Amino acid sequence: MVERRRPLAVKEAIERVMRYSVLGEKEQVSLRESYGRFLAEDLIADHPVPPFDRSPYDGFAIRSIDSKLASTDQPVEFEVIDEIGAGSVSEFVLGEMQAIRIMTGAQLPNGCDAVVMLELTKVFEKEEKVFMSIKRPFNSGDNISFEGEDTPQGSTLVKKGAYITPGTIALLATFGYATVTVIKKPTIGIIATGSELLDVGEQLVPGKIRNSNSFMIEAQTRRSGAEPIYLGKLMDDIDECYEAIKNALSNVDFLITTGGVSVGDYDYLPEIYKRLGANVLFNKVAMRPGSVTTVAEYNGKLLFGLSGNPSACYVGFELFVRPIVRSYLSSEKPHLRKVTANLGKDFLKANPFTRFVRGKLSFAKGELIASPVGLDKSNVVTSLAESNAFIVLPGGTRGFQTGDQVDVLLVEEQIGSEISWAESFK
Ligand SMILES: Nc1nc2c(c(=O)[nH]1)N[C@H]1C(S)=C(S)[C@@H](COP(=O)(O)OP(=O)(O)OC[C@H]3O[C@@H](n4cnc5c(N)ncnc54)[C@H](O)[C@@H]3O)O[C@H]1N2
Ligand code: MOO
Numbered sequence: 001m002v003e004r005r006r007p008l009a010v011k012e013a014i015e016r017v018m019r020y021s022v023l024g025e026k027e028q029v030s031l032r033e034s035y036g037r038f039l040a041e042d043l044i045a046d047h048p049v050p051p052f053d054r055s056p057y058d059g060f061a062i063r064s065i066d067s068k069l070a071s072t073d074q075p076v077e078f079e080v081i082d083e084i085g086a087g088s089v090s091e092f093v094l095g096e097m098q099a100i101r102i103m104t105g106a107q108l109p110n111g112c113d114a115v116v117m118l119e120l121t122k123v124f125e126k127e128e129k130v131f132m133s134i135k136r137p138f139n140s141g142d143n144i145s146f147e148g149e150d151t152p153q154g155s156t157l158v159k160k161g162a163y164i165t166p167g168t169i170a171l172l173a174t175f176g177y178a179t180v181t182v183i184k185k186p187t188i189g190i191i192a193t194g195s196e197l198l199d200v201g202e203q204l205v206p207g208k209i210r211n212s213n214s215f216m217i218e219a220q221t222r223r224s225g226a227e228p229i230y231l232g233k234l235m236d237d238i239d240e241c242y243e244a245i246k247n248a249l250s251n252v253d254f255l256i257t258t259g260g261v262s263v264g265d266y267d268y269l270p271e272i273y274k275r276l277g278a279n280v281l282f283n284k285v286a287m288r289p290g291s292v293t294t295v296a297e298y299n300g301k302l303l304f305g306l307s308g309n310p311s312a313c314y315v316g317f318e319l320f321v322r323p324i325v326r327s328y329l330s331s332e333k334p335h336l337r338k339v340t341a342n343l344g345k346d347f348l349k350a351n352p353f354t355r356f357v358r359g360k361l362s363f364a365k366g367e368l369i370a371s372p373v374g375l376d377k378s379n380v381v382t383s384l385a386e387s388n389a390f391i392v393l394p395g396g397t398r399g400f401q402t403g404d405q406v407d408v409l410l411v412e413e414q415i416g417s418e419i420s421w422a423e424s425f426k
């Protein structure tokens, strides 16, 4: 008699996994290598930006009071006493009716309180001295980029746990971080099981298919912020699989296997969890695809038994592995981000279980549209290339029609959500 598995609500399954969250250690990487990593410490401005009052234009630094009487009929003349390029500092203090030629980014000279754009001036020579004239008055503070206007000293600019974007890198460089403290990537061991699996370079032969899951999972692992360690593909042989899994466990932070978790004669993962004495958190989830997704814990370490079916395997990773990786990386937003969209195509199948339809996002007339792609079957692989979102159709619902409002999880987006989107689902 085949064991009857009790399907667990998706929300509860995610919660069970998240109870095993641990925070990764810190490490230093060079600024260049920090892109896509997760900050391990708050980034605090240890100086104001800009660090000095500077000119935002090429032009002339003046004392605004000297320009008060300037008009089209009566231009006011200034003697040009110095010139400053960005990076240089003038030694002069501006006196009455004096100007200093200044370039964009240069520190303002002492005594000046306004900058005039070059285009608004006329430059000429008189008695071997250089002068410039202007035809309108300027106010104190005109055209000055003030010290600290971008950010004052002491402000927290990026919080610990943030995903490092190119913009974050600009800030890190601004504040002199040649090396950056990030959270060490967790390692994820990946084992593909299945006697039908060929290597990617092998020719097809009857009954066999190429292993695609482990490559897909390696890429998903990288996208999640973790480091994949491919441990090979194994035949459906219980002893071989048991040994490989047991050995792998001491060398990785998480272990993913694909295939062999259902109730078939050669689905050995349930037996292997028993042999290990691992604590199975769940072995059936009320979702499609991926209902057979199994997660077990062994000495505090999580083993993800993802389905062999490619679409189910893909969904299982994003729902259960990604958030725990992100919480290891100290992200405050470990969960997939949820948005609402209009359904772009009828989806008329009923949903006994919550369904995660592989979908594609687009915009039409300013509205977000989510359209299912490919066949909605867990053994389908082709729809995965085009899909960048999961359309979530809650369990216990009938079909949905074009234009219906649906929840959508963004799988390509790096910024996640603090609250599990699953809060609103059974
Ligand atoms: N009697 C039942 N049969 C099945 C049930 C069930 O509840 N009762 N569940 C079905 C569901 S749902 C799924 S999903 C699959 C899950 O199967 P397994 O996780 O045990 O995976 P396998 O049997 O090893 O393989 C399933 C399928 O996927 C292909 N596969 C496996 N590994 C790879 C890989 N690395 N790359 C590409 N494709 C792979 C494999 O060839 C099979 O076609 O079970 C249903 N059955
Ligand atoms: O676990 Mo299966 O993917 O629900 O189709």
Ligand SMILES: [Mg+2]
Pocket: 259, 260, 261, 262, 263, 264, 266, 267, 308
């Ligand atoms: Mg099977």
